[in-house]
Amino acid sequence: MKKLIQNAGIPRRAVLGASAALAVGTPAAAQTGEGKLEKAPLANSAGERRVLEVITAIDRSERAGNWIVPREDGRLLRILAASLNAKQVVELGTSVGYSGLWFSLALAKTGGHLTTYDIDPHRQSMARKNFERAGVTQLITPVLGDAHVEAPKRQEPIDLLFIDADKPGYPDYLEKLGPLVRAGGLIVAHNMHSPPPDPGYVKAVTTNPAFDTVFLNMEDQGVGVTLKKR
Numbered sequence: 001m002k003k004l005i006q007n008a009g010i011p012r013r014a015v016l017g018a019s020a021a022l023a024v025g026t027p028a029a030a031q032t033g034e035g036k037l038e039k040a041p042l043a044n045s046a047g048e049r050r051v052l053e054v055i056t057a058i059d060r061s062e063r064a065g066n067w068i069v070p071r072e073d074g075r076l077l078r079i080l081a082a083s084l085n086a087k088q089v090v091e092l093g094t095s096v097g098y099s100g101l102w103f104s105l106a107l108a109k110t111g112g113h114l115t116t117y118d119i120d121p122h123r124q125s126m127a128r129k130n131f132e133r134a135g136v137t138q139l140i141t142p143v144l145g146d147a148h149v150e151a152p153k154r155q156e157p158i159d160l161l162f163i164d165a166d167k168p169g170y171p172d173y174l175e176k177l178g179p180l181v182r183a184g185g186l187i188v189a190h191n192m193h194s195p196p197p198d199p200g201y202v203k204a205v206t207t208n209p210a211f212d213t214v215f216l217n218m219e220d221q222g223v224g225v226t227l228k229k230r
Helices: 002-007 012-023 028-032 046-061 071-083 098-110 121-134 147-153 167-180 199-207
Strands: 088-092 113-118 140-144 158-163 181-190 211-216 223-228
Touching: 046 071, 046 098, 046 121, 071 098, 071 158, 071 181, 071 223, 088 098, 088 147, 088 167, 098 113, 098 121, 098 140, 113 121, 113 147, 121 140, 147 167, 158 167, 167 181, 167 199, 181 199, 199 211, 199 223
Parallel strands: 088 113, 088 158, 113 140, 158 181
Antiparallel strands: 181 223, 211 223
């Protein structure tokens, strides 16, 4: 193969990089950061523009020292919630509200609501301010406390459950809140690549016949998207 690559005038490392990307279902351009097809999201209303401005401000000034999903993962969350026509979204791990703002872009259209849990009072205070700046407080209920304790108090069905809190706690979150996710709903877990995910969680969502799971954006922190089958 090496000889064929040289004869074609293509750098061997470029072909090997493309092959590796195909093996994990990710375009080579996305792995190298070159030639990405995505463009910045475009606002189609004044409200959406306001939210996107706050998201951009967080990207610029609040990423350092805070646990915030990559921008591409935030966009994915918005698309998943909108496609699902989600009415009830639950997030474990608010941080400064970045992913919550992406969810709000979908929920403003679906008529839905986000309940988001975090144990850190400082980060939750920052999140509340960001929600206020974006004008989406009516769409989001922040809950301060240990999500292992507070979230299971919930009784209402969940359309989309987003897990992005303490990594060893993922199996417990799945056990306690998974039954509340409606049939046809989604369980989305962050950090399926970096930091390494809890093996118990991965096993639970890949070996249970009630679930179907794919892993996306694995060239970065990684997102697991699990369908709770009908």
